[in-house]
Amino acid sequence: MWTFGFGLVRLTRQLKCGRILNDTNSQQQERTTDHGTLLLTLPGMSKYKLFLLRHGEGAWNIENRFCSWVDQKLSEDGVKEARGCGRLLKERGYRFDRVFTSLLSRSIHTAWLVLEAMGQEWVPVVKSWRLNERHYGALIGLNRAEMALNHGEAQVKVWRRSYDVTPPPIDESHPYFLEIYNDRRYSTCDVPKEDLPRSESLKEVLDRLLPYWENVVVPEIKKGETVLISAHGNSCRALLKHIEGISDADIAGVTLPTGIPILLELDEELRPVKPRQLLGDQEKIQAAIKKVEDQGKAKRTGK
Numbered sequence: 001m002w003t004f005g006f007g008l009v010r011l012t013r014q015l016k017c018g019r020i021l022n023d024t025n026s027q028q029q030e031r032t033t034d035h036g037t038l039l040l041t042l043p044g045m046s047k048y049k050l051f052l053l054r055h056g057e058g059a060w061n062i063e064n065r066f067c068s069w070v071d072q073k074l075s076e077d078g079v080k081e082a083r084g085c086g087r088l089l090k091e092r093g094y095r096f097d098r099v100f101t102s103l104l105s106r107s108i109h110t111a112w113l114v115l116e117a118m119g120q121e122w123v124p125v126v127k128s129w130r131l132n133e134r135h136y137g138a139l140i141g142l143n144r145a146e147m148a149l150n151h152g153e154a155q156v157k158v159w160r161r162s163y164d165v166t167p168p169p170i171d172e173s174h175p176y177f178l179e180i181y182n183d184r185r186y187s188t189c190d191v192p193k194e195d196l197p198r199s200e201s202l203k204e205v206l207d208r209l210l211p212y213w214e215n216v217v218v219p220e221i222k223k224g225e226t227v228l229i230s231a232h233g234n235s236c237r238a239l240l241k242h243i244e245g246i247s248d249a250d251i252a253g254v255t256l257p258t259g260i261p262i263l264l265e266l267d268e269e270l271r272p273v274k275p276r277q278l279l280g281d282q283e284k285i286q287a288a289i290k291k292v293e294d295q296g297k298a299k300r301t302g303k
């Protein structure tokens with residue numbers, strides 16, 4: 001599937017007269033870079049760069065608890081991860097025009113730390129609940145390893161990674177219900193508080209995320225903006241599923257580590273022209289992915 005688009009060559013011509021000559025292909029498109037270089041983009045060629053980022057490690061990532069809509073802050077290592085991510089992006093010369101985050105502090109702080117490390121603090125940061133982490137319903141606050149002991153690792157994997165299984169909903173007796181729904185930030189949403197989710201499958205995350213992607217994010221990308229989406233493990237997985245056309249079955253095999261930027265190169269229709277790139281030391285990235293996967297292994301916590 002991938003090999004098709006990969007070999008295509010970006011045609012870059014810098015012309016003294018400022019015009020592209022011999023433009024006989026009606027599907028070719030011109031655009032001008034900051035340096036005045038005219039780029040010809042053919043279908044299947046990389047036209048846009050989009051960056052997705054799961055925030056740096058949060059306090060409940062360490063405790064191995066389903067965090068979801070609970071507003072846990074970044075851990076010390078999470079702050080380091082976010083700064084490291086910003087340094088890496090700066091070293092590679094990337095520049096953002098706009099950053100989108102969820103309403104959760106860990107994604108917002110990550111965005112701030114990345115922009116600070118890049119010296120791009122002025123870049124607008126736009127926030128929406130539609131980029132929030134998946135709502136884990138009644139599972140919020142529970143320890144994954146203990147859940148695996150009680151319900152089996154296979155069931156925990158279904159809850160964590162299946163596409164269309166919705167965990168039991170949160171209700172008012174849940175210890176974090178009031179903390180979540182009494183929070184002022186959820187009075188600012190584009191839906192009434194009563195209509196906010198009480199639990200979500202990955203499919204339901206995609207359902208609430210897609211209108212925001214289509215109506216708010218895509219127009220900025222198509223204007224030529226380089227966008228960073230600083231969000232969460234599952235909101236990024238949902239978006240990846242949509243952009244890359246990953247099947248309902250295969251999305252179960254996609255796990256994202258914290259603090260690692262994912263670069264997507266997209267054509268003019270926002271279709272990927274090459275596999276996603278997780279930027280950084282590949283050995284460390286694989287170890288970080290395994291660590292997230294292993295969170296679902298049965299283990300006594302001693303509490």
Ligand SMILES: O=C(OP(=O)(O)O)[C@H](O)COP(=O)(O)O
Binds near residue numbers: 055144160231233
């Ligand atoms: O809050 C969460 O994700 P986040 O750390 O990306 O915000 C979820 O608890 C992630 O859990 P999962 O990796 O079991 O899907």
